[in-house]
Amino acid sequence: MRTRAVYKQVHNAMLARLKDPMLEELRGSEAALAQEFRSSRTTIRAVLAALQQAGFLEGRHILRRPAPADFFPSGETQSAAALVELRFMNWILHSDIRPGQPVNVTQLSRQFGVSATVIRGYLQRLRHYGLLEARPNSTWIFRGITSAFATELCEIREIFELRSARHLATLEPGAPAWVELRQIRAEHLALLQDIEGRFRDFSALDERLHRLIYDASENRFVMEFYHIISIIFHYHYQWNKVDEKARNRFAILQHLDYIDALHSRDLDAVERSCRAHLNTGRETLMLSTGMRAEAARAP
Numbered sequence: 001m002r003t004r005a006v007y008k009q010v011h012n013a014m015l016a017r018l019k020d021p022m023l024e025e026l027r028g029s030e031a032a033l034a035q036e037f038r039s040s041r042t043t044i045r046a047v048l049a050a051l052q053q054a055g056f057l058e059g060r061h062i063l064r065r066p067a068p069a070d071f072f073p074s075g076e077t078q079s080a081a082a083l084v085e086l087r088f089m090n091w092i093l094h095s096d097i098r099p100g101q102p103v104n105v106t107q108l109s110r111q112f113g114v115s116a117t118v119i120r121g122y123l124q125r126l127r128h129y130g131l132l133e134a135r136p137n138s139t140w141i142f143r144g145i146t147s148a149f150a151t152e153l154c155e156i157r158e159i160f161e162l163r164s165a166r167h168l169a170t171l172e173p174g175a176p177a178w179v180e181l182r183q184i185r186a187e188h189l190a191l192l193q194d195i196e197g198r199f200r201d202f203s204a205l206d207e208r209l210h211r212l213i214y215d216a217s218e219n220r221f222v223m224e225f226y227h228i229i230s231i232i233f234h235y236h237y238q239w240n241k242v243d244e245k246a247r248n249r250f251a252i253l254q255h256l257d258y259i260d261a262l263h264s265r266d267l268d269a270v271e272r273s274c275r276a277h278l279n280t281g282r283e284t285l286m287l288s289t290g291m292r293a294e295a296a297r298a299p
């Protein structure tokens with residue numbers, strides 16, 4: 001099961017590489033590709049053979065560009081733990097869960113289609129950060145975010161994201177991250193054009209951009225930290241409905257500046273755009289945290 005998921009991950013990653021209109025052939029030895037895509041040479045050979053059989057490649061020469069339907073669905077490329085993370089974040093965002101509400105392991109196990117053991121393991125990770133409190137009978141309590149917690153989180157986020165953004169800006173021109181970044185930029189522009197009807201789609205796009213930046217760090221601890229950032233920031237953005245459309249539009253424009261700075265490889269510009277965006281995120285999170293405090297005190 002795990003081996004098949006890895007194969008599909010590499011398959012999708014190679015297809016993403018082939019989408020680059022500037023690329024005419026897939027370069028690199030099997031060993032180099034295995035290192036780049038973090039897989040075995042056996043998996044690389046299998047994926048290359050499949051792409052050749054499907055008419056994407058002739059040898060290493062690119063014959064055609066992939067369409068969305070050519071990619072494996074994301075649910076087929078993720079481990080059980082990754083699926084729980086994604087589904088838990090979606091549940092947090094769409095269930096309107098408030099601080100003090102219970103989180104039931106058995107219920108989530110049925111809802112997510114994974115074992116209770118996997119659910120408990122994920123909740124233990126969130127417990128480590130103080131977001132959850134364990135109770136008897138497989139019940140947990142969602143504790144919410146205090147202003148002090150938010151301040152600490154923003155400080156660490158600034159350190160990690162600045163480091164990751166600088167690292168991304170120094171990647172080789174042929175690195176897969178640049179293909180994904182161009183695609184993310186195009187999707188930002190499309191969303192901006194249809195902001196009136198689709199402004200709530202911003203959360204998913206925001207998550208993709210920041211995950212790409214953190215993954216560029218190639219630091220397991222930085223990438224692990226992103227999980228908690230993603231849940232907290234998107235949860236609070238969703239809870240705070242005040243001026244949501246205007247906030248998302250402004251964030252899209254900041255993202256475009258950020259992306260263009262990364263493409264420029266100008267580290268000073270990268271730092272300026274990164275800090276500007278992180279400061280906006282800090283203000284929004286603090287406002288949301290303050291709103292929660294007021295709501296908690298309301299009769």
